[in-house]
Amino acid sequence: MVDSVALPVITGGDSIESYIQRVNAMPMLTHEQEIDLANRYRHDNDLEAAGQLVMSHLRVVVSIARGYAGYGLQQADLIQEGNIGLMKAVKRFEPTRGVRLFSFAVHWIKAEIHEYILRNWRLVRIATTKAQRKLFFNLRSKKTGFAALTRAQAEVIAHDLGVKPEEVFEMETRMTGQDIALMAEDGDDDGYAPIDWLADSDNEPVRQMERQSYDRLQSEGLQQALGTLDPRSRRIIEARWLGDEGSTTLHELAAEFSVSAERIRQIEAKALQKMKDALEPAMA
Template sequence: MTLKNAYKPHSHVRQTMPATQTAAAPLAFPMLPSLGVGTLDSYISYVNRVPMLSAAEELHLAQSFRQTENVDAAKTLVLSHLRLVVSVARQYLGYGIPHADLIQEGNIGLMKAVKRYDPNQGARLVSYAIHWIKAEIHEYILKNWRLVKIATTKAQRKLFFNLRSNKPTLSALTPNEVAALAKALDVKGADVKEMEIRLAGGDIALEGDDSDEESAYAPIQWLADNTQEPTERMAAAATDALHGPKLDQALMALDERSRDIVQSRWLAMDADGNGTKTLHDLAGEYGISAERVRQIETSALKKMRGMLQAQAA
């Protein structure tokens, strides 16, 4: 439905108002459907059945609200123009914002327009309200379209809402096309290039989804810093303590041979991360079998583990 057709009065549902009537009489509007209440389709169906106002009816209601702050008159003006909001909001569906959200913001703009509308200026409410509706929708899109604000100046806002529709092709703009767009929109060529780059970029979800696909691996996986997390710091402090004074105390509780075997096998590492001496190397030093060295090592480690667990508790 085009905007022009959306606002065309329906003569078969319009209620006329006597010329001699002085107080704003609220018009009888259809009730919301009993089925499907709360859905977007039922809302649109409802607002399309709300009767339009004639110029005389609109003038009478607007004057009543402006002079006496008649809330019923303002309500009638708002309800009769809700279909206009639906039509305008439909023009902005390409930005990925839900239609219902756009309509909601447009309704706020409509209410602001009704509050500020001066019927004595000679313009119909529809001509005045459409600017407020678009302004409110524009503001909402700019706040919610991207996590990072991409249009903060007047020139950027103009480019944001007009660049894509004015691009001659889907390809990157050529220098001549940049110059032509800058002239047509009355902005700088550098602003056109910058906005094209910003619109071409996309947001990346910080957290991935629950699927097993590659896209499930999100920046949160490699951006997270757990070093300052309380439990991680407590665990690191406990590990440092076990690797420091407590470990030295456990080693000193061993006899000299057992301590040397443990240090050579577990605490003295080579470039590959292995112990500097094998069981056979230590067996040759102490004149015992490799199996005996393994038994001494196992016994020493068991004793040390018991001491460290007691200290940790």
Template sequence: MTATTASTSLALRSPWAMVPSLGNLDAYIRAVHALPLLTAEEEAESARRLRDHEDVDAAGRLVLSHLRLVVSISRQYLGYGLPQGDLIQEGNVGLMKAVRRFDPDQGVRLVSYALHWIKAEIHDYIVRNWRLVKVATTKAQRKLFFNLRSLKHDLKAQAEDPVRHALTAAEIDQVARSLNVSADEVVEMETRLAGGEVALEAPSDEEEGGALAPIHYLSDDTHEPSRQIERQARDQLASHGLTHALEQLDARSRRIVEARWLDVNDDASGGKTLHELAAEYGVSAERIRQIETAALKKMRATLASA
């Protein structure tokens, strides 16, 4: 091993602990771009040590020196609405697969060999996690999905009216011939891609007080056990509990509570007023209010202990 190789080996062996998690994306990207690259000789030597001796350190050197490649490739797929951190993570899986299968004696650099594996993992991740690509079940449809945006961009650049967004019939036929799919498939994919995505749950960093995510108003908790228990308890209090609480009052207090809160006139004017009850019992309205307050307090205590 040359002095240069030895120094690079030491420089790349320790950075495993220097690369932060993808939770802090900016710090991760800065860290991977600070990692040194391998020369062709160093790369070939590490690949042979991995192939011939299962050298884990050699595999680490190959992976670490190409993490920036994954970051670069992930940027090409940001238009699909998925987090870049997730794209990088999947791309790193592809990079590790490439490192495992790389043969230095084939005469190509790892960067060229790894491109296929990194993109393949990212493509599979997008297909698994983006609902719009459920139609992309064939090889031709997948090719359409991943190339339609770039083809539309090229066609718009050539068009007389680059502001318009929809493809013309002639352009649809051109795309269909280019990607070996039907014109109907092009139209369907363009419609789906133009529809956009709405997150069911709010992002974790969404500020408090912001708009409610769909999960808050689309969820059905009708049969959720805790909700059922709450409803049963509420119904119990509204029927048997209320009756029991009223039974704990003296006749006058019960009459006042019922007349004030439980008896509703046919004309929807509500219960009796304090002055009406005061005239009925020959006391002041303030005295009726005191009796009512004491009765309601006693009822609350009875309901709380039920």
């Protein structure tokens, strides 16, 4: 299967540029070479041919992934998700249709990156319909400046993307909202900050008991949920979600367990669901 193709590994943020240099140094294929390799893979299940198709298009993934740098996710993970999309494209590519793999793969690469962003960006919970997802990924390019949208501008964007103007405003708020300082700046004795308007109820006995109970539930519940996993699944979850220095990438874990990045992602998804099922009774 294409999933077993060994890709260059991105070992961390510091090596992202060296990875890009490596994939950019890989030779491009002519149209004839592309057709020959695709036929070898489709008709003879030649994994070496599939590997050459994937490797020669890794630079395409890098180029596309760079366009999603503003969503607060690691570039390495965006590239790896795009690589999975590329492998899916190679698996489904039919050279007889006269379309170059580059053009065919763009859809699969973007689709995989989009799904990854929507799964991981906690602010975008309203992007549940196709129209809202289109709004999410196109609002930045539709805006003509940094100023807030006017009603007229929002109506134009809403019409173009098939959503309501109110949805445009809400998405803009979610994507451009900034943190507000709780405390006043040093030296600003005459100013007022949000903390001046808030009642301090954290130290009330009832609140302290609730917080202690919740913290205990979170800690014990998490450990119990992790205890339901097999050693490999637990290692993947701890590396991806519970590490102190950021998440381990899919390809790092793929190299550790000698499987594909896609397989690691499947194990991760299954493990998270199993943990969620284990936690639900405690959170009810």
